[in-house]
Amino acid sequence: MTPRLTHIALHLRDLEASIGFYRDICGMNIVHQREDEGTRVVWMAEPGRETEFIFVLIPGGPGRDQAENDFSHFGFALDSRDAVDRVAEVAERAGYLAWPPRQEPYPVGYYCGVRDPDGNFVEFSYGQPLGPSDPDTGSEGGAS
Structure with missing residues (x-):
């Protein structure tokens, strides 16, 4: 198996x-x-x-509180750049935004990062090889 x-x-x-x-x-x-x-x-x-x-x-855990240069994260794929922007806006209002939306070359795509209440980074992306399709690159989109 x-x-x-x-x-x-x-x-x-x-x-x-x-x-x-x-x-x-x-x-x-x-x-x-x-x-x-x-x-x-x-x-x-x-x-x-x-x-x-x-x-x-x-x-009952101790928390994570990752350092700014520790890019360990959970990745969630979204279906558009606009969806990434919407998550970033909601996260910023709630005080969770860690990395504002940015575009990186394939396979990274368009993404933002937020911190959960325990300090873990969570990435939301579009245009990576996993997840919904990116019509601009012809690639599949998703999380890193």
Whole structure:
């Protein structure tokens, strides 16, 4: 059997703030929650991908607080440059914007970056080799 990535578990400082971020900024929904020894554990997924890939959110973590030059991130593909701009605007109003929208040569594409409440970088992109198609380059778009 070939392994298949199904989830990422995040041990978070503030579960409720993270649920709000991944719901409001990333468009994910709660698909499962349970009490595990008195601790609420939440699974979140993109609509339509509930059985493919999830984030498991676990409270009580130390936080991440990445350095500005640490480009580790979660990547979300969007269907247009305008969608990237809209996410950046919402993130900026909420105080989450880390990298304003910018265009880079293929395969990077057009992207912006935000920080989740725990300090993790999250990228939103268009025009990368994963995700929706970019008619300007003929490439597929998505996250790095």
